[in-house]
Amino acid sequence: MNRDTPPDPNAEPAPFRRARDTLRRILDGPPLRPELELEDMPAPQRLAPHAVALAGSVCREGDDIVATGRLIVLYDPDGRDGWTSGFRVVAYIQADLEPDIAADELIGSVAWSWLIEALEAAGYADASGTITRAVSESFGAKRDDPATTELEIRASWSPAGDDLTGHVAAWCEVMCMAAGLPPAGVSALPDRSGGPRP
Numbered sequence: 001m002n003r004d005t006p007p008d009p010n011a012e013p014a015p016f017r018r019a020r021d022t023l024r025r026i027l028d029g030p031p032l033r034p035e036l037e038l039e040d041m042p043a044p045q046r047l048a049p050h051a052v053a054l055a056g057s058v059c060r061e062g063d064d065i066v067a068t069g070r071l072i073v074l075y076d077p078d079g080r081d082g083w084t085s086g087f088r089v090v091a092y093i094q095a096d097l098e099p100d101i102a103a104d105e106l107i108g109s110v111a112w113s114w115l116i117e118a119l120e121a122a123g124y125a126d127a128s129g130t131i132t133r134a135v136s137e138s139f140g141a142k143r144d145d146p147a148t149t150e151l152e153i154r155a156s157w158s159p160a161g162d163d164l165t166g167h168v169a170a171w172c173e174v175m176c177m178a179a180g181l182p183p184a185g186v187s188a189l190p191d192r193s194g195g196p197r198p
Contacts, residue, residue: 012050013050013075013077013086015075015077015086015162016050016052016086016162018162018163019052019075019087019162019164020052020073022164022165022168023040023052023054023073023168026038026054026165026168027039027040027054032169032172033176035058035059035060035179036056036058036172036175036176037056037057037058037059038054038055038056038172039054039055039056040053040054041053041054041055041070043072043073044072047074047090048074048075048076048080048088049075049076049077050074050075050076051073051074051075052072052073053070053071053073054070054071054168055068055070056068056069056070056071056171056172056175057069058095058175058176058181060179060180060181066095066096066179067093067094067095067096067175067176067178067179068093068094068095069091069092069093069171069175070092071089071090071091071167071168071171072090072091073087073088073164074087074088074090075087076088082126083126083158084125084126085125085159085160085161085162087158087159087162087164088156088157088158089156089157089158089159089164089167089171090155090156091115091153091154091155091156091171091174092152092153092154093151093152093175093178094150094151094152094153095150095175095178095179095180096149096150096151097133097150097151098149098180101149107131107133107151108133111131111151111153111178112129112153114173114174114177114178115127115153115155115170115174118169118173118174119166119167119170121166121170122159122160122166122169122170123160123166124157124159124160124167125157125158125160126157126158127155127156128155128156128157129153129154129155129156130153130154130155131151131153132151132152132154133150133151133152134149134150134152135148135149136148136149136150151178153174153178
């Protein structure tokens, strides 16, 4: 078969079709959170025989994007070394951080705990990943630009089954938390100081 020919959806294994349909239902359904936007994106084709992907962004105070992410679902019916099933989920999240938060040496451990706690309800195995803090400073003609700090989460895990609803929800939740939003269902405390909000 020509590698440039799109795969026949009817030839896809049933577990992968169910996973792909789950992502489609999430995209076509109501937003998981008002600040969160999800969209379909091309999936890398060389990582596994079957793949599907989502892109996400979190907006605060109008149209300011404060976090972005990608979620890639890989499926190999023969499995792979290190996978506990035919599936592997790969997640990427990048978010702006306040400098004082980025300076906290525990932020990496805290961000990893967000992910693990969010995945517990979905069921997972063999999670691995990295947390990176990056500081960008400007020089020369840009010397007056403020320094920026970012948090980057790269992780992968094997879902316990082929219902990926909870895994997408976990990725979205961590993306929102990295953006500084309270957990779903928790309201932010009002600012009673009388001053402008950060």
